[in-house]
Amino acid sequence: MDWKPEIIAAAERIAGHIRRTPVLSLDLSGLAYPVAMKLEQMQHTGSFKARGAFNSLLSAQVPAGGVVAASGGNHGAAVGYAAARLGIPAHIFVPELAGAEKIGLIRRTGADLTVVPGVYADALAAALDYESRTGAMQVHAYDGLATVAGQGTCLAEWEHQGLEADTILIAVGGGGLIGGAMAWLQSRRKVVGVEPETACTLHAALAAGAPVDVEVSSIAANALGAKRIGSICFDLARAQGIAALRVTDNAIAAAQQVLWKEARQLVEPAGATALAALLSGVYTPAPGERVAVLICGANPSKDPLA
Incomplete structure (x- = not known):
């Protein structure tokens, strides 16, 4: 499928209805390189969805x-x-x-x-x-063509905002967001999926050679808690050779803390999952590799101001 015209059409279709979310580059403790981020948790209702x-x-x-x-x-x-x-x-x-x-x-x-x-x-x-x-x-959460094309507009927008990264880390639940990223980028940049250890649908599917059911837990399960990866995401990931890394709940919680304490960005566990791969060392960039992280959700289970 030729995704580019679908995503361009989607971007034009939704332009008057969504926010153009900000991007920034941060130096975070424990990392010897700056990390580019797109703050999609600032989208309407607190996520890219x-x-x-x-x-x-x-x-x-x-x-x-x-x-x-x-x-x-x-x-x-x-x-x-x-x-x-x-x-x-x-x-x-x-x-x-x-x-x-x-x-x-x-x-x-x-x-x-x-x-x-x-x-x-x-x-x-x-x-x-x-x-x-x-x-x-x-309206499927992650395995519909229109859903995936809509999520792909996030990466199209980021590139229009001057994204310079070689590698983009993206949290994976059912695969709609990373599916849209892969559909737009078509291997022009390296995409890495990051999942909780106990909700790893993409990792399990790639290991099995087909989507399979997984047991779901994790502090990020109310956002990354799909039981099986979507077929659209799986087909794109297999065709493009995407890696799916796993991080612990402790690493996710630590990434949440870093985003709040050092950048005053309040996110839910799913929103910090991709960053957790960098901060915990699960993903280590090569020398000179430019890295970006998509921050995807801002709806923690408890109201922080209650």
Whole structure:
């Protein structure tokens, strides 16, 4: 598939609906080189997900029944936000694992909300059942063409902002964000996936030669808690030879602390996961290698100002 025209069209389609998020270069303690970052946690509803949500809704003929989405939290908030702005009915299914803050964020968008026991996979099953019963349009969190093209606009935007990195580290859940990055970059830059050790869908799929189910835990599970990598991401990763690194929960929490203490950037665990690979030494750049990190989410499980 030729992704470039799809992502360019997506960027034009969503331009009036999303934020152009800032970029910066930081010197962080423990690292002997500056790290370029794109602060996508400053996007509407606190994550990159608004890009795919708006593209999905604006590029389709939405039925009278509206849209339905399953989410660990951030995707649901983005779909609810986009649907409200476009006057489209939305029903969101989230697992209890999403936590009170993300559930509250979705509810504040005005979307109909159903909280189900279990994890993301349980919410997805409920959303698929709802789709079959009502005819609502499913907006997949990470394995839809319009979703991935929408997420690809983040990297297109970053390059237009002057990205000079050789290597970009990106957190992986179901694979929508890194899938969009790979779709846009097409191996022009090195892309490295970073996952929690106990929620490593891409690593497991690459090892098995096909997407497989994994057990999910981790402090980042309410954002990176997909049970199986998306087929779009897997096909792109296998074709491009993408590495999938794993980091501990302790490393993720430490990266959160560094981002707050040294850059005053408050992010959820998923938002710090890619940086954790650098700070923990799981990824060590070669001499002279220019490194960038995509910061992807700002919705921690507890309100820090409560």
